[in-house]
Amino acid sequence: MNSTTKKVGAIAAVALLLAGCAAGTPEAEETDGGSARGGLLTIGQLGDVASWDPAQAHVGHALVPYQLVYDTLILREPDGALSPMLATEWKYNDDRTVLTLELRDDVTFSDGEAFDAEAVAANLEHFKASNGRQAVQLTQFESATPVDEDTVEISLVQPDPAMEYYLSQAAGLMASPAAIEAGTLETDPVGTGPYLYDKVNSVRDSQSLFTAKEDYWNSDLQKWDEVELRILGDISARVNAIISGQVDWTTIEAKSADQAEGAGLEIIPDYQVDWTGMTFLDRDGVINPALTDERVRQAINYAVDRDTLLEQLQLGRGTATSQVFGPDSGAFVDDLEEYYTYDPEKATELLEEAGYADGFELKLPVIPAFATQITALAQQLGEVGITVTQETVPQPNYVADVTQKKFEAFNFNLFQGEAWVAINQLISPTATFNPFGTTDPELEALISVVQQGGDDSAEAAQDVNRYVTENAWFLPLYRIDQISVFNPETVTVVAQTQSAMPSIYNFSPAE
Amino acid sequence: MLTFTLRRLASGLGLLVVISMLTYTLLFFSSTSIARNILGEQATLEQIALKEAELGLDQPLPVRYLGWAGAALRGDLGESWFNGEPVTQTILNRLPVTLVLMIVSIVLVALIATALGVIAAVRRGWVDKTVQVGAVVGDAIPGFVLALLLVTIFAVNLGWFPAVSTIRPGAGPEAWIISLSLPVIAIVVNYVTSSAQQIRSSVIKELDKDYVRTLRSRGLGEREIVLKNVLRSAAPAGLTVLSLQFIGLLGGVIILEQIFAIPGIGPLFVTATTLGDIPVVMGMTIVTVVIVIIVNLLVDVAQGALNPKVRLS
Numbered sequence: 001m002n003s004t005t006k007k008v009g010a011i012a013a014v015a016l017l018l019a020g021c022a023a024g025t026p027e028a029e030e031t032d033g034g035s036a037r038g039g040l041l042t043i044g045q046l047g048d049v050a051s052w053d054p055a056q057a058h059v060g061h062a063l064v065p066y067q068l069v070y071d072t073l074i075l076r077e078p079d080g081a082l083s084p085m086l087a088t089e090w091k092y093n094d095d096r097t098v099l100t101l102e103l104r105d106d107v108t109f110s111d112g113e114a115f116d117a118e119a120v121a122a123n124l125e126h127f128k129a130s131n132g133r134q135a136v137q138l139t140q141f142e143s144a145t146p147v148d149e150d151t152v153e154i155s156l157v158q159p160d161p162a163m164e165y166y167l168s169q170a171a172g173l174m175a176s177p178a179a180i181e182a183g184t185l186e187t188d189p190v191g192t193g194p195y196l197y198d199k200v201n202s203v204r205d206s207q208s209l210f211t212a213k214e215d216y217w218n219s220d221l222q223k224w225d226e227v228e229l230r231i232l233g234d235i236s237a238r239v240n241a242i243i244s245g246q247v248d249w250t251t252i253e254a255k256s257a258d259q260a261e262g263a264g265l266e267i268i269p270d271y272q273v274d275w276t277g278m279t280f281l282d283r284d285g286v287i288n289p290a291l292t293d294e295r296v297r298q299a300i301n302y303a304v305d306r307d308t309l310l311e312q313l314q315l316g317r318g319t320a321t322s323q324v325f326g327p328d329s330g331a332f333v334d335d336l337e338e339y340y341t342y343d344p345e346k347a348t349e350l351l352e353e354a355g356y357a358d359g360f361e362l363k364l365p366v367i368p369a370f371a372t373q374i375t376a377l378a379q380q381l382g383e384v385g386i387t388v389t390q391e392t393v394p395q396p397n398y399v400a401d402v403t404q405k406k407f408e409a410f411n412f413n414l415f416q417g418e419a420w421v422a423i424n425q426l427i428s429p430t431a432t433f434n435p436f437g438t439t440d441p442e443l444e445a446l447i448s449v450v451q452q453g454g455d456d457s458a459e460a461a462q463d464v465n466r467y468v469t470e471n472a473w474f475l476p477l478y479r480i481d482q483i484s485v486f487n488p489e490t491v492t493v494v495a496q497t498q499s500a501m502p503s504i505y506n507f508s509p510a511e
Numbered sequence: 512m513l514t515f516t517l518r519r520l521a522s523g524l525g526l527l528v529v530i531s532m533l534t535y536t537l538l539f540f541s542s543t544s545i546a547r548n549i550l551g552e553q554a555t556l557e558q559i560a561l562k563e564a565e566l567g568l569d570q571p572l573p574v575r576y577l578g579w580a581g582a583a584l585r586g587d588l589g590e591s592w593f594n595g596e597p598v599t600q601t602i603l604n605r606l607p608v609t610l611v612l613m614i615v616s617i618v619l620v621a622l623i624a625t626a627l628g629v630i631a632a633v634r635r636g637w638v639d640k641t642v643q644v645g646a647v648v649g650d651a652i653p654g655f656v657l658a659l660l661l662v663t664i665f666a667v668n669l670g671w672f673p674a675v676s677t678i679r680p681g682a683g684p685e686a687w688i689i690s691l692s693l694p695v696i697a698i699v700v701n702y703v704t705s706s707a708q709q710i711r712s713s714v715i716k717e718l719d720k721d722y723v724r725t726l727r728s729r730g731l732g733e734r735e736i737v738l739k740n741v742l743r744s745a746a747p748a749g750l751t752v753l754s755l756q757f758i759g760l761l762g763g764v765i766i767l768e769q770i771f772a773i774p775g776i777g778p779l780f781v782t783a784t785t786l787g788d789i790p791v792v793m794g795m796t797i798v799t800v801v802i803v804i805i806v807n808l809l810v811d812v813a814q815g816a817l818n819p820k821v822r823l824s
Contacts, residue, residue: 050593133551186595201680203604204596205782206774234769240674244667396786400544
C-alpha cells in the first residue's frame, strides 16, 4: 500500500466516523420554547389534497394536510374539547345568533401579512363564496364584522350548535387575505401554521414535504423539524411501507391488522369513527314504493345478521349497532345499540303485514369498495324474499348519483360526528344524504330544539336518534375500527375523536 | 434513408392526431358528472352550470377538441381541472422517473436476453431448456404478482430494499438505484425469457441458412460467424420484440408504480382517469403516443441500418 492510498484510506475512515457520529446524534433537539422537537415525521397518507385553498378543505384524513400550514381559529383537543388557538376566547349573544371572537394579536401569516379581525372576515367570506366540499359548515353564516383589530363578530342566520366545532375544522382554517385576493392558494398555501409547504421538494399525488416554521407562535404544537406526507393510495403499498418502517403512521385494513401487530407496530385502540351500512334514501317512495312503509325498512333491519357480517367483513374489528350516532356524539342512546337483533321470522312477518309477502326488489348502486358487503347483504336479504339487484356505477359518480336522487338506497361508510353535524349530514330535510328531503313534523320539531342549543338540546338529539332508529331510516351494521397503525419506536399517536385520522398535533416523537 | 425517416415521422404524426381525437371523444362521453366531482357533494345546480361553462363542457365536441388541440399545438396542455397544476409541469415532474425505470429495464432485458438467446441457440443443452421453460413461466406470471412477491421477501422481510420508493425531487443517485432495483428486477424477470426465446428462434433459423454453411466452409470460426453475421441478421426480430415489450411496459409500469409508490406517471394516470381529469389524461395520452412513435421510429431506423431491404418496403 503506497502513501497516497493510505491517506485516502485515512480520510475515508474519518469521513465514515463523522458520518457515524452525525447519524448517532439524537433526533430530538431543544427549541427556543423549551419543548423537544422530533426530526422527520413520515405519514402514509391516503390521498393528496386537490387544492391548498382552505376553502376546499375536507374532514378527517383530508383535513390534516391543511393543519400543517394553516391554524384554525379554535383548537379541537383529541377528546373533542374546544380550546383557544388563533381565537383566545369566544362567546354567544343571548339568542345564539352572534358569536364574538377575541383574537391573538401576535400572529403573522408566512407572507408577512398580519393576522387580525379583517383576515378572519375575509376567510369566512371566501369560504362561504367558494362553496367547497365542506360548504355545509357555513350554512348559517351571514356575515363577519371586525369590531376592532382583534375582535370579530360572526352573525348567523339561525343558531348553529356546531359553529364552534366548525371553526376548529375546515371553516376555521385561516389563510393570508393577500393570497386569497391573489387567487394563488390552490398551489401555494399561505397560513400561520406550524410548518411551511416545501413546494420544490413536493410532487403532487406522490409526496408533500413541510418544514418547521421558525418563530411559530406556539412551539407546543410544533413537534417536528420536518413532516412528509407520502401519498400511498394503494393499500398494499401502505401495509408494506409501515411494516418495513418507511412511514411512521398510516391507516390500513382489518385484514392486515394482525400482520402489523406481529411486526411490532401498534394500533390505536378503541378508535371508531364511521359506521357502515345502508341509507334508505327514498322514504317517500318516488322510485321504490316499498320503502315508504317503515315496516319494510324495519324488516330489512331484522333480516340482517350484524355479528356475522362484522366477523366476515371486518374480522370482528368493530361493534355491531342499530344506531347511526356514535358514543361521543351526545345523541347516543345505550339501549338503541341492539334495537334490531337478527330475527328473520320477524322480518318475514313485518313484510307480510306491509303487503310484501312475496318480497320486493331493492336496487343498490355498487362500487368496488362495497361489492363484498353488498353481496353479503343481498344473500341475507334474499332469505326473507327481498331481491337485491346491483348496478355498478363508476367510482367518481357514486356520491354524485346518490345526491342526484338516482337511487332508492345506498351503502356507505358514514362519519359519526357531533349530533348536529350528523343531523345535517344524514337527517335534516336539507342533509346531503337525504336527497329526497324526506321528513316528518315530529322529527323537525326535535331538530329545531337541537338547533337552539339550549338545555334541552342533548335530550332532543337523543330523541332524533330514537326517531330515526325506530322508524328505520337506515340499516346500520356496525361501527368500524380504524386500523390506525404506528411505529412505537419513532412516534406516539393519540386518537382524535370523530376523525378518521389523528390531528397533526397528536403525533409526538416517541419517548 | 432520410425520406424513409420522414415518411415514418409523417405517419406517426397522423397517428397522434387520430388517437388524440379518439381519446377526447371517449372522455367526452364519459364525463357526465365532472363538474359535480370538482365542486363537491353540496354544489348547487347553478354552480355546476357555471363550472361547466368555465371548463367549456357546454360546448359541442368538435369545438372543445379544436380548442384543446390548438392550445396543445402551441405547447399548452392546460391545467388539471382538479388541482390547477399545469399539465406540462406535472408530466415533466414524473416522466423522467418512469422513463428511467423503463429504459434501464429494457436495456437489461436486451443484454441478458441476447446473451441467453444466443447461448441457447448455439449450445442448446440445459440453457436452452431453461429458456424454453422460462418463456412459458415468464409469460404466465403477471408482473405485479412477481413485484408483490419481491417486495414481501426483499423489502418487508429482509429489509434490503425500501418497500416504497424513496425518490424525491433532487434525490441522489442512490435513492434512484435502491428504489428502482426491485421494480427493474420484476420487469427483467418477467420479460427476459420470452425475448430470449425469440432471439433463440431467429438465431437458430439463421444458423440453418446457406450463407452460414458457406462461411463455415471458408474456415471462419463459429464465434465470429455468430457474433458478426448471424446476430446481425437475427437482430431485427429481436428488436421488434423488444420494442413491443417497451410499449407494453408503458401499461405495465402503471401497476408497478402503484405498488412501489414510485412518483412516475403511473399513479397520476390512475388518479386522473378515475377523476375524469381530461387535461391530465389527454396530456398523458399525447406523451405516451409520442413515446410509442419515437420507439417505433428508432426501431425502424435501426432495422433500416441493419438491413437495407427494409428501407425499400
